[in-house]
Amino acid sequence: GSNYRTEKKDTSKVSRLDAGTTAQILSGASESEQIYRYNQGKTGHGWAAEDINNAYDRMAGKDAKLVGTDNKANGADRLVNGREIQTKYYKSVSAAVDDAFKHGNYRYLNKNGNPMIFEVPKDQYDKAIKLFQDKIREGKVVRQDGTVIRDPRQAYRIVKKGSVTY
Numbered sequence: 001g002s003n004y005r006t007e008k009k010d011t012s013k014v015s016r017l018d019a020g021t022t023a024q025i026l027s028g029a030s031e032s033e034q035i036y037r038y039n040q041g042k043t044g045h046g047w048a049a050e051d052i053n054n055a056y057d058r059m060a061g062k063d064a065k066l067v068g069t070d071n072k073a074n075g076a077d078r079l080v081n082g083r084e085i086q087t088k089y090y091k092s093v094s095a096a097v098d099d100a101f102k103h104g105n106y107r108y109l110n111k112n113g114n115p116m117i118f119e120v121p122k123d124q125y126d127k128a129i130k131l132f133q134d135k136i137r138e139g140k141v142v143r144q145d146g147t148v149i150r151d152p153r154q155a156y157r158i159v160k161k162g163s164v165t166y
Helices: 019-027 031-038 041-059 093-100 122-137 152-158
Strands: 064-066 078-080 083-087 117-120 159-161
Touching (some): 041 064, 041 078, 041 083, 093 122, 152 159
Parallel strands (some): 083 117
Antiparallel strands (some): 064 078
């Protein structure tokens, strides 16, 4: 027999931890910073979702970083294994998708000019896929070079199911 063994990260404890504690531990944010951010009216739950989804990704062994703390217009909130992600946790998934298209076309493009990943609460994922498919059919998902994405199946490449519900 070999003395070598592979170890798999145990993520089963994630669900047993309080979400706020998990986010605080893994985000590196101080408690006072989190209290401030999480109590920002309509956007506090969005900050919490970014922290929690980032924590889950890190616990799953992914290279995950919060990058949207500068609030750059149309920029990524998170970077996971080199992929830019815009996280949208709204009470209504329709409102979240509408916000992503508020100037007509999908406004979140990655550094390569392609549609950025759009992360939604896991309980809103199925509806988000349908809404994105409708937007694609309408020709509203356009790459920076002007290429219009026409295949509604591309919604599955753009929309990401978050780790937590709204």
